[in-house]
Amino acid sequence: MRSQQTASNSLVKQINKSIVFETIKTKGPISRAQISKETGLNKATVSTMVSELIKASFVQEIGEGKSSGGRKPVMLYFNPHVGYSIGIDLGVNYILGVLTDLGGNMVEEITIKLESTEFTVVVSQLQAVIESLMNKAPESPYGIVGIGIGVPGQVDPHDTILFAPNLQWKNVNLKQILENRFHIPIVVENEANAGAHGEQLYGAGKNIKNQVYVSIGIGIGTGIIINHQLYKGSSGISGEMGHFTIDANGQKCSCGSQGCWELYASEKALLASAEKEKIATSVDLDFLYEEAKEENPKVLNLLHTLGENIGIGLVNIINTFNPGVIIIGNRIAKFEHWIINPIQRILDERLSIYHRENTEIRFSALGIDSIALGVNSFTIANFFRKHKVQMGVE
Ligand SMILES: [Zn+2]
CATH class of the missing domain: 3.30.420.40 (ATPase, nucleotide binding domain)
Known part of the structure; x- marks a missing residue:
């Protein structure tokens, strides 16, 4: 019974923290009192959650906002430079890679032509693109939090590429290979799913x-x-x-x-x-x-x-x-x-x-960037879920 209660308390806390974080992310700069008003959470809860978010560097305090008299409130905002993420659009004849901050803002973009569709050749060109984007990432508390790859083929729920007809690949575990190489969480997703998600989040959808x-x-x-x-x-x-x-x-x-x-x-x-x-x-x-x-x-x-x-x-x-x-x-x-x-x-x-x-x-x-930005947003969402400041699927 006690362990069930503890589990449910920690879930409530995670939900509250996610709500506070999301509010700061979408409505910041915002004060603690405004967050409490927006979310219906009491001021003490908001204060505790904000302290944890500041400690994790996800949220920062800036200057002072307007006040209707009395002490001016401290404003809070989401710090997108707390880490960086990489999104790759692996085409049949090109690789397009983007480096973004955790707000999804583009920092760097690289496109190269693929020399061949042979798996080992593609992997080595892919690694070169990733390394070059990693080198462009500014110093940050969390560094590169994940790498997402959009591929033109069928991908199973464990990120194995089952079949990519235009690349002539069957049953390849690109995720494992790249995780072994970079020791960073890798997401592999069908390119059209990634593009759909990218347009839904940031673009025409x-x-x-x-x-x-x-x-x-x-x-x-x-x-x-x-x-x-x-x-x-x-x-x-x-x-x-x-x-x-x-x-x-x-x-x-x-x-x-x-x-x-x-x-x-x-x-x-x-x-x-x-x-x-x-x-x-x-x-x-x-x-x-x-x-x-x-x-x-x-x-x-x-x-x-x-x-x-x-x-x-x-x-x-x-x-x-x-x-x-x-x-x-x-x-x-x-x-x-x-x-x-x-x-x-x-x-x-x-x-x-x-x-x-x-x-x-x-x-x-988003033009040619929808796939790279879409798959990139999956890796950012995974990172925030791991740090218990985001719930469910974005
Ligand atoms: Zn066909």
């Missing part, structure tokens, strides 16, 4: 209850937010909508199926059609972007077809989820100007008016 993030890079992944929470499915691998069939007898896909959406509506599809059209001897996304700006008619035509093919997949997603917003992210998002009209036209033609009116198409607000 803010305050949107039901949102589907469509990550269009070499392949297509989707991250589903229902009631502001990431929906991961019963074994963590939902959202593989890049592999739903849009052509029953279509091309063979690296996933084993055929006619998958991503074969017609991704960066891979765009590059393949550019090659077929013999647009240049060597084409990449940057080249096509420049040509589109120059209004090269062949390139505009390819982008038009790409937009239509993206639209066809979005029709299926909207019919399934009835989301408030669909966010198109990752590298194809920068072609918004040329693909938005064909996308909208396909939606107009193929959706019922009730679906059409209720879903807005947006492009990523």
Whole structure:
């Protein structure tokens, strides 16, 4: 009985501390009296929790606030520089890494091209990016608190990468390898889930209850937010909508199926059609972007077809989820100007008016950083949970 009571007391304390911390984080600078008023917690409890947060360096005191007479109150604010975190977007042909403070504010960003998709080569390039970001981190009480990696593949609840078709990886434990190397907690998450979370927290999905993030890079992944929470499915691998069939007898896909959406509506599809059209001897996304700006008619035509093919997949997603917003992210998002009209036209033609009116198409607000920032926020949340100043899943 006594141990049950102790456990429940410590849970109440953790909840109170989390509430006080969250209030300071979102509403600071704020005084103790204001926190008490905001949260309904009594002043003594607020005072105790604030002392613990100050001791842990999460909260600092600054100057004095306004007073309606009498002694001016001391104001409290969240100290984001108490530690730093690293987020990595591991693409099929690039690595993008960010270093942020614990408020999620960007300190440094690095992008490199991947030399090959062979696992050992990728791991060594990944380690080099992480080391270089670590070296850029300013001195802080907690140092680097975690590293998050967003990967284009299915990830199980223990962070094992089960299958990444475009990298041709099966059953690899990247988390273990990096933890052994850096001795820092590592989170591995599907890139589209990370992007969906990033946009929900900081970007185009803010305050949107039901949102589907469509990550269009070499392949297509989707991250589903229902009631502001990431929906991961019963074994963590939902959202593989890049592999739903849009052509029953279509091309063979690296996933084993055929006619998958991503074969017609991704960066891979765009590059393949550019090659077929013999647009240049060597084409990449940057080249096509420049040509589109120059209004090269062949390139505009390819982008038009790409937009239509993206639209066809979005029709299926909207019919399934009835989301408030669909966010198109990752590298194809920068072609918004040329693909938005064909996308909208396909939606107009193929959706019922009730679906059409209720879903807005947006492009990523965080641009190419949504995946890295999203997975980074998971590691920050894990750190605060470990220090008992945050509850549940962020
Ligand atoms: Zn497929």
